[in-house]
Amino acid sequence: MNAGDSGLPRWVLLPAGLGVSLIVLPLAAMATRLEWPRFVELVTSESSLAALRLSLLTSLLATLACLALGVPLALVLARGRFRGQRLLRALVLLPLVLPPVVGGVALLYTFGRRGLLGPVLEAAGWQVAFSTGAVVIAQTFVALPFLVVSLEGTLRTVGQRYEVVAATLGARPTVVLGRVTLPLVAPGLASAAILSFARALGEFGATLTFAGSLQGVTRTLPLEIYLQRVDDPQAAIALSLVLVAVAVAVIVATAGISERSAWG
Amino acid sequence: MSVPARTLAAATAAFTLLLAGCAQPAAPAGSASAEPAAATLTVFAAASLKGSFGELGELFEAAHPGTAVSFNFxxxxxxxxxxxQGAAADVLATADEKSMATAVADGLVEGDPTLFVSNRLTIVVPPGNPASVAGFADLATPGLRLVVCAPVVPCGAAAGKVATAAGTTLTPVSEEQAVTDVLAKVQAGEADAGLVYATDALAAGDTVTAIAFPEAAAATNRYPIALLAAAPQPTLAAAFLELVTGDEGRAVFDRAGFGRP
Known part of the structure; x- marks a missing residue:
């Protein structure tokens, strides 16, 4: 594609190019600072591996929690018709626009020892703060809107034609949901899940505020990067590049899924 | 634009949002001065000096009309x-001798650094001391939720030194990046006890209760201050250094809980 046959004025290319470099240049600059021969050694150190393992585990659990809570929520928002629906959607979107640290403070006042649910949880024998569970809660809090928004959009695009046909043929709502709706939105659901996984992987502010930072328990990759930045900048850069690589893989994967569903 | 290209663009846009959510703001350059002045003295100082240096900055501006002091904490x-990385400043004051040694080794400093205050750790507990902490040995009580700084952060290194000297093994539930994070967890009542510097505990007021302990002497932190080689205002910088190391400075630091170097 060139600017000529897209009907765009040529000058548009200049700010567009600057926009691309604003994103790509810092990442490239970071990559040039790394002593590449040390890369493997840096990302396989004990603390790096512990952070990597913890990040993968918690992000997976958070994605599962997002699916369990987010799919029904997206269905209600896309198919339901009730008073307060727009307000509900706005509320669900809040973590997208809130600074994560605000989310962390709010979670602390909910699940913390002196929080709203603290005494109940403590009585049940679960001290949430400083536990791996706290990390998963923080990640689910920030990642849930990604899944809901993305899936609701897919549900609306797909429409209700097939669902209506299935219902007139005598299929019950649960059968329609399982046999018609969910298979139809499967590609969208997959990319929504990948997006929320990526968001969970990058979670920093809420985790730091709410869960604390202890190797193997609550210190995820972003927290490890933040800590290493002080002591061993090379390790911080190496781990940052691992996260960049994951982000790129996620973009490619979600784009691939949308492309296939667009043609299929 | 074809459909796949558009979805790719949408995915990219979603990611930009996502990355924005993860971005951490860089340390902002704080400025104590409001009006433009004839000369500006720029002081880079450790975060724990914020209160005392703020006060000294006002004293300095009063004593040197037309001068503004700008701080980066x-x-x-x-x-x-x-x-x-090339930031322009006149004076550097760090919270540990190791960081200053790095600055000296990098050729950033003019002359020799001067030690001007010291700081030591103290135990902080939530008001009412729910876990009944009385001394350093109590921090090893099973089930007690202790929060400290990470070992790579100066306050964490000090905590490790004190524990080694006292022969106590600490098993914290969290190793935080900064003293403020430790304080926040104790203030919220999530932690039963924390280890922070005496000055931090004093600055936190009655939101926490400080418990001094003799073992802290094993890790006394000394603060060096130095003029910078590339100082745009060397004369003002020397005058500020005199104020910090003089009697007026001493009085301000005493009130903030700092010890003698």
């Missing part, structure tokens, strides 16, 4: 990093 290593 951040972690000592961050300050040295920023100076190494």
């Amino acid at each position: 951040a972690g000592s290593q961050t300050l040295v990093e920023q100076l190494g």
Whole structure:
């Protein structure tokens, strides 16, 4: 594609190019600072591996929690018709626009020892703060809107034609949901899940505020990067590049899924 | 634009949002001065000096009409990093001798650094002391939720030194990046006890209760201050250094809980 046959004025290319470099240049600059021969050694150190393992585990659990809570929520928002629906959607979107640290403070006042649910949880024998569970809660809090928004959009695009046909043929709502709706939105659901996984992987502010930072328990990759930045900048850069690589893989994967569903 | 290209663009846009959510703001350069002045003295100082240096900055501005003092408060290593990257400043005061040694080794400093205050750790507990902590040995009580700084952060290194000297093994539930994070967890009542510097505990007022302990002497932290080689205002910088190391400075630091160097 060139600017000529897209009907765009040529000058548009200049700010567009600057926009691309604003994103790509810092990442490239970071990559040039790394002593590449040390890369493997840096990302396989004990603390790096512990952070990597913890990040993968918690992000997976958070994605599962997002699916369990987010799919029904997206269905209600896309198919339901009730008073307060727009307000509900706005509320669900809040973590997208809130600074994560605000989310962390709010979670602390909910699940913390002196929080709203603290005494109940403590009585049940679960001290949430400083536990791996706290990390998963923080990640689910920030990642849930990604899944809901993305899936609701897919549900609306797909429409209700097939669902209506299935219902007139005598299929019950649960059968329609399982046999018609969910298979139809499967590609969208997959990319929504990948997006929320990526968001969970990058979670920093809420985790730091709410869960604390202890190797193997609550210190995820972003927290490890933040800590290493002080002591061993090379390790911080190496781990940052691992996260960049994951982000790129996620973009490619979600784009691939949308492309296939667009043609299929 | 074809459909796949558009979805790719949408995915990219979603990611930009996502990355924005993860971005951490860089340490902002704080400024104590409001009006433009004839000369501006720029001081890079450790975050724990914020209160005392703020006061001394006002004294300095009053004594030198037409001069404004601009502060950049951040972690000592961050300050040295920023100076190494070419940030322009006149004076550097760090919370540990190691960071200053780095600055000296990098040729950023003019002359020898002067030690001007010291700081030591204290135990902080939530008001009412729910876990009944009386001394350092109590921090090893099973089930007690202790929060400290991470070993790579100066306050964490000090905590490790004190524990080794006292022969106590600490099993914290969290190793935080900064003293403020430790304080926040104790203030919220999530932690039963924390280890922070005496000055931090004093600055936190009655939101926490400080418990001094003799073992803290094993890790006394000394703060060095130095003129910078590339100082745009060397004369003002020397005058500020005199104020900090003089009697007026001493009085301000005493009130903030700092010890003698």
